[in-house]
Amino acid sequence: MPGRQNPTFRQRRLGAELRRMREQAGLSGNQLAHMLGVSAPQVTQMENGKTSASADRIRTIAEACKCENLPLINALGGLITSRRKSWWDQYRDGLPDALLKTAEHEDFAASVIRSWTSAIIPGPLQTEDYARGVFSRRIPPLSTEELNLRIEFRSERRRKIFQHPSKSHEAYLHESSLVTRFGGTDVLRNQLHSLIDDSLREDVIIRIVPFTAHTYPGPIENLVYSFGEVPELDTVEVELSRSPIYLDDPTELASYRKVFDHIARAALSDEDSQDLIRQTLKNLKG
Template identity: 90%
Template sequence: MPGRQNPTLRQRRIGAELRRMREQAGLGGNQLARMLGVSAPQITQMENGKTSASADRIQSIAEACKCENLPLINALGGLITSRRKSWWDQYRDHLPDALLKSAEHEDFAAGAIRSWTSAIIPGPLQTEDYARGVFNRRIPPLPADEINLRTAFRSERRRKILRNPRKTLEAYLHESSLVTRFGGTDVLRKQLHSLIDDSLREDVSIRVVPFTAHTYPGPIENLVYSLGEVPELDTVEVELSRSPIYLDDPTELASYRQVFDRIAQAALSDEDSQDLIRQTLKNLKG
């Protein structure tokens, strides 16, 4: 049976963990296939996320690889049994895959979502007018109906995160994002008011790295770090100009955890960040 052509982030991640499990056991694909009584191409397809692995199959692979990481095994099994139709599927044939993957990444998170942005308000915190201002700056310009669709998608993405009791959002912003005007001064003013309102939510933390910080603590690229059911299932999204990339190698995850620790050390507290946003609002002219 031919495998799926475009595996979801969840399917790719399950496959990547199965491949990592096999490699840590020092087994080749052919060896594992013989142990399980399947063909080598089936192992390759599973590890690429192109065919599904059942919870029983994951257990069999873990036993063959002598993996004793029970929390990880159970978490992978949970990802299998929690498969469902996702809210962004209705946009699948109408919006770029990169936008859908960002929503899927946030949905994939089991707990906290940590973000870092330098010159733009994070997507889940954007107002509709601000998001429209972001999409309006594309070159070549997007058609009006596509801008409307992208804006609706961004608003739905915001609701899915801020109204999800299982998730918390930790947003780190550089102060430059508070003064960059996507859509004009009035749009930015309403966006800053919205930021203050969001910062008062129990499940949202908004912390600003001020211009006066002794160094620029984060990368130029925007980041989203999602915490999985277990640390092995954490994922990093690095936003690039063409399309985001997703990282899950343990060494890379450890590196980005240090990046966020450094950003947190440079950022103001939640309360001082609220004061800075209010002061920026007070000084906003135009």
């Protein structure tokens, strides 16, 4: 039976954890296939997210790998859902795969979405005019239809995150993002007003790393760290110029948690960050 061509984020993530479980047990693909009574290509397809693994199959694999991490096993079973249409599927023919992957990653988060940006307001916190200013920088320029579709998509991302009852967004921004004018001064002014409003929400924390910080605490790239149902299902998205990369190795996750610890120590408190945004808004001229 041929495997699926485009596994979802959850299907890829499930496969990656099954592969990690096998490798930690010191088993080869052939050995696990023999223990399961299937072919080696079937194991490969499953670990690539291209074929389904039932909850019973996951428990069988865990038993074969002598994995006793019951919370992880249960969480992996929870990733198995029928292939239902997700809200971003309607954009699949009109938007780059990289944008859709970001939406899938945000949807995958079980609780907190933690972000770091240096010169730009994070996507879910952008106003429509600010997003238009960001996307209008593209060379060659986007058509009006493509531009409007991206803005609509970004607005929908924001709605889905903020409407979710169990998700919160912790945004760490460098102060430079408060003065970078995507779309002009009026657009930035409205964006800062929106940022203040968002900072007053119970499900949003916004903290600014000021220019006066002793050192630049984070990477140049924008980051999104999503917390999974269990720590093993945490994921880091590193935004690159062409397409984001996703990291889920435990060592990488531990490293990026430390990165965010450094950023948090350098950032102002919630209240002081609100004051800095207001002061920036007051000083904004043009």
